[in-house]
Amino acid sequence: MSRINLLMYHQVGDFPTRMPSHRGQYCHRPRFAAQMAMLKRCGYSVIGLDAAVAGLRGEATLPARPVVLTFDDGYVDFLECAAPILKAHGYPATVYAVAGLLGQASSWVEPEGLRPAPLMNAAQLRQVHEMGFTVGSHTVSHPRLAQVDNRRVAEELTISKRMLEDVLGSRVDHLCYPYGSHDIRAVHAAADAGYVTGTTCARAIATPADDLLTLPRKPVSQGNTAFGVLWKLIAKNTPRHPPIRRS
Ligand SMILES: [Zn+2]
Numbered sequence: 001m002s003r004i005n006l007l008m009y010h011q012v013g014d015f016p017t018r019m020p021s022h023r024g025q026y027c028h029r030p031r032f033a034a035q036m037a038m039l040k041r042c043g044y045s046v047i048g049l050d051a052a053v054a055g056l057r058g059e060a061t062l063p064a065r066p067v068v069l070t071f072d073d074g075y076v077d078f079l080e081c082a083a084p085i086l087k088a089h090g091y092p093a094t095v096y097a098v099a100g101l102l103g104q105a106s107s108w109v110e111p112e113g114l115r116p117a118p119l120m121n122a123a124q125l126r127q128v129h130e131m132g133f134t135v136g137s138h139t140v141s142h143p144r145l146a147q148v149d150n151r152r153v154a155e156e157l158t159i160s161k162r163m164l165e166d167v168l169g170s171r172v173d174h175l176c177y178p179y180g181s182h183d184i185r186a187v188h189a190a191a192d193a194g195y196v197t198g199t200t201c202a203r204a205i206a207t208p209a210d211d212l213l214t215l216p217r218k219p220v221s222q223g224n225t226a227f228g229v230l231w232k233l234i235a236k237n238t239p240r241h242p243p244i245r246r247s
Helices: 029-041 049-056 076-089 107-112 122-130 150-168 184-193 226-234
Strands: 005-009 011-013 026-028 066-073 094-097 134-137 174-176 197-199
Touching: 005 226, 011 029, 011 076, 026 029, 029 076, 029 226, 049 066, 049 134, 049 197, 066 076, 076 122, 094 122, 094 174, 122 134, 122 150, 134 150, 150 184, 184 197
Parallel strands: 005 066, 011 026, 066 094, 094 134, 134 174, 174 197
Antiparallel strands: none
């Protein structure tokens, strides 16, 4: 059976190896480089989201030990730190951008006591797209979709898709729910908006039994060495909540 590990990263950069909190937000650059080298050394095949979709639908044969790399929020440090390492390995990856905050900062982290970090502007996002990476939507304004009304859910999904498609001049098929926050309304709205996949933070391996609009991911924490990531890939990880599926 096709089983795919999706890994979730946020910022990659020259942070201390141990931040006091919110460690899923940061990945130290040398550690990231070691994790990427480990994937190759241990026989993992890094594939793009479109290839993952084809595999999960049974339309294509997946390579051995498939892994999808995702980067939330669209930080400038993706371009500066992560992209050169990914390119050196020939790895595809998906970056989820907050369409209404291009060229601004991750202001939503402020209430959590974190310093907002710069987000890529339209030109930088186009550069990422031209480098062959996939750009997906992370909504317009990064809300918890399960906590906003139906109209706002629909707007966050449809408007961000259109805005990013205008920026890139190409289709945007992939969505990531901010904070992993989603409910059945959000999943239906994602389908109505025309998304092919939606990713969550459910900490499990993706299989054909998953709804493509609620694909689980495993977060990489700053404390994870390359061995830690390897362990995460091997571990079963049971999701904290039963996955939402459209019936
Ligand atoms: Zn986010």
